[in-house]
Amino acid sequence: MPEEQNQTIMAVDELQAIIQRCQILEEADFKGEDFNLFQVAGQKCLEDGYAAQLLEVIQNEKNKLIIKNMGWNLICPLVRCILMYKQEDDKREHCLKILHQLAQLCNPKELFLGLLEQIEQTSAEQVCQTVMLLLQPLQTVLLKLQNKKAYSVGLSLAMIMNQLTPLPVPYTKQQIQEDKLGLCQCCNAVVDFAKPFVNEVVKNMEKSSEYNDMELKEELLKFCMKSLKYPLLTAQLEQFEGIEEHPFRHFAIEIINILWDIRELIPLVFLHRKGKSPHWENQEFADIERKNSTDSLACLSYLMFVQHFGIDCFPMVFSPSYLLQCNMTHIEVLLKRTEESLLSKGLDLFESCLLRMEDNSLLHQYLEFRDFINVPQDLVKVMTLCPIEHLRKKSLNILQLFIDKFDAEGKYTLFRCLLKTSNHAGVEGYIIKNIKDQIHLSLTKACDNVWFTGHHLISLLDLVLLLPEGAETDLLQNSDRIMASLNLLRYLVIKDSESDNQTGVWTTLAKIEQNFLKPLHVGLNMSKAHYEAEIKNKKENRREAHSSNTICSVTVSGEKMPAMTTEMQLQVLHSALFTFDLIESVLARVEELIEVKIKAVMDENS
Secondary structure, eight states, X not given: OHHHHHHHHHHHHHHHHHHHHHHTSOGGGOOHHHHHHHHHHHHHHHHTTOHHHHHHHHHOGGGHHHHHHHGGGGHHHXXXXXXXXOTTOHHHHHHHHHHHHHHHHSOHHHHHHHHHHHHHHSOTTTHHHHHHHHHHHHHHHHHHOOSSHHHHHHHHHHHHHHHHTTSOOOOSHHHHHHOTTOHHHHHHHHHHHHHHHHHHHHHHHHHOTTOOOOHHHHHHHHHHHHHIIIIITTSOOSOOTTOSSOHHHXXXXXXXXXXXXXXXXXXXXXXXXXXXXXXXXXXXXXXXXXXXXXXXXXXXXXXXXXXXXXXXXXXXXXXXXXXHHHHHHHHXXXXXXXXXXXXXXXXXXXXXXXXXSOTTOBOGGGGGSXXXXXXXXXXHHHHHHOSOHHHHHHHHHHHHHHHHHBOHHHHHHHHHHHHHHOOOHHHHHHHHHHHHHHHHHHHHSSSOOGGGSHHHHHHHHHHHSSOTTGGGSOTTTTHHHHHHHHHHHXXXXXXXXXXXXSSOTTTTHHHHIIIIIHHHHXXXXXXXXXXXXXXXXXXXXXXXXXXXXXXXXXXXXXXXEEEEEHHHHHHHHHHHHHHHHHHHHHHHHHHHHHHHHHHHHHHHHO
């Protein structure tokens, strides 16, 4: 006990000694040595558990000048102790009171730098705890600053967001509820921290319609843009059952509210970036700034048009097609990403815009905009390359929705584009089926549709009824496209008589036979012979092998596939033969129908 008392006396006495020495000095007479001694003594009191005694020293009116000049040096050990103590510990409470006192008494400029330094130096595991701890004193200090206030607010928000950005964003319901690193709570605390500065901008704008002090407004706008990119771009924002207030939904609403309050919400949605963007001499920095801005604006559009945050502020005077046009850039940005959260946001935004529109209402002239061509191509990449099944299925549904919205000429142009660019037999087969549906509508409707009959259709059929590489075409890989093309040709032969020839198919029949039917016959014969020989070879090898389960390696497009037994390889080969037989049977039926129709016409004419 006496030894503990001695330690207390030593720590406190050292502090009292430096305090007494400095009390008789003028502010200008404080030396570097005094600062160092005060810091060491104060730190020792904190580390040895004598925060109560240190608090008394700080609260003493006689020490006000000393604390004003030297108190900021205690921030680092103070934060360390607060994070170390348990919530219910009295010592922690004393430390929190010291922090509050320092915020009131210290030189604002010095304390501001000390607080930022502490945020910058904290570890990833403790960054959220540290930020939440220091937000209140940082806000107090910033409100006191007279010079460079806007710059200091911007620096604080940028520092905080830079420290938070490396943290993983909780995505699942369980992760959000656990909030292990405290990110959900911290983000909303940062918004509360920014509110007094938002209110200041609002008051100044209300005083004068020509509010010229744009600096603070710009800093708040930068903060909102950063928040849209992180964490909101990555965050799962659908409402979870069992979570009363979704922290990221709340954060998103607050960011939208700030943008509305500083009169930047609508300009951002429609005019993209209002005001000056930083001029970077380094092109790499300029590219990073541009990418960050496009990501943020894409997220903002998602929040407004999918989650409907801030939609009440939105002027309801724009046509659905104009809203789609405004959002296509953002949709393209999101669909080019590979992360599930971003892809799903892009698909949701695209779907939301399309569902506002009537079928056949989107004018073909929109396809003159680059985005209207790029986005369906990106959609095709999601359909064919994305490893996540539900996103692949959704992208297919949205492609159909996009097709349905165009007028006839728009559909025609889009089909031509996708046939030339998709490079995927399944997608091409899907487009060909859509072409067949449009031809059917043209033939059965009272009104004539010039885009899916006559010379326009013949031009489209030139892209459809051919083998990409003639008889050498890989029929197995292109089977979806080939079957769709044969079914389309069969439909045309059945529905359109040679005398009417509305579709023009009978005029171009010789060309179809030359470019499609004859090469297909040759290709089928070659492919069947090749696969039958391969089957025979495998069976002979199997008889020679010691076991029918001999393992063989198979390479497809340069990539080694999982090992296959001979039996498995035979199954694959037989499956290919079945596909060829199916194509051959449809081809035979098409040729039979053509022959019957031609014979009927010849009989009529004779």
